[in-house]
């Protein structure tokens with residue numbers, strides 16, 4: 001089977017994108033691994049198939065039915081697979097790159113402030129383009145997996161990574177996909193971390209987890225004098241390994257740091273609702289929206305296209 005692909009990335013979280021506009025391409029886990037292989041394939045953290053939401057529903061994915069019931073305009077679906085072939089519910093950087101890909105194919109038009117609604121296994125996502133060319137995604141609702149009790153305690157899990165003497169407390173969050181966030185106190189320690197192996201998480205998350213290691217860098221004055229937070233993050237992604245960025249991970253990291261910062265503060269309004277997240281591959285912005293939603297904004301680049309024989 002010859003497959004036409006485009007390579008793209010969002011802050012160097014890189015993807016192979018395949019347009020399956022008829023919805024009849026059955027990409028196996030083995031084929032995904034071949035596409036993503038950095039030595040014998042194209043090389044990527046993940047593979048994104050763009051397919052009609054109706055075709056994904058017809059193939060038996062109930063979530064695609066739910067997407068169409070909630071948003072009939074979400075006619076395109078992001079079928080996201082990690083580099084190891086496993087499907088994931090959501091990919092924040094992937095949604096932005098998917099949108100740039102859909103525009104390049106003439107399947108979406110975000111000019112004049114129009115937005116694209118697309119289906120994902122994590123539900124409907126809405127994307128608009130900002131004046132600086134960044135894409136802003138309404139990522140929908142998020143939650144602390146351990147509930148308010150975890151927020152009050154500041155942790156609901158323990159993480160042990162290479163080089164540490166003892167496990168450290170962490171907060172688990174659900175961004176459609178699972179995340180576990182650990183705070184470190186300085187950038188030198190973050191830079192020196194060995195993430196070649198997955199950190200161990202206790203209790204073991206039933207569906208695995210992405211692990212974010214984060215250092216709060218302080219606050220700056222933002223628009224209208226509101227504080228804007230800044231953090232730096234490295235991530236070990238479920239189904240991939242260390243990546244140079246993770247959009248859902250950036251949201252989880254910002255939301256965890258915000259939860260810790262708001263704890264025990266008399267006026268939580270003084271705690272930033274907007275955060276810049278520095279990752280090895282660049283920078284993204286995370287913002288709390290009304291209604292318990294979170295927004296992710298950042299760049300998306302398409303790099304080259306070609307054909308590969310699978």
Ligand SMILES: N[C@@H](CCC[C@H](N)C(=O)O)C(=O)O
Pocket residue numbers: 013046082087088089090091092093094177178210237238239240245246247248249
């Ligand atoms: N890089 C993505 C997340 C991709 C999925 C993740 N590895 C998982 O298995 O949940 C992002 O930008 O959010």
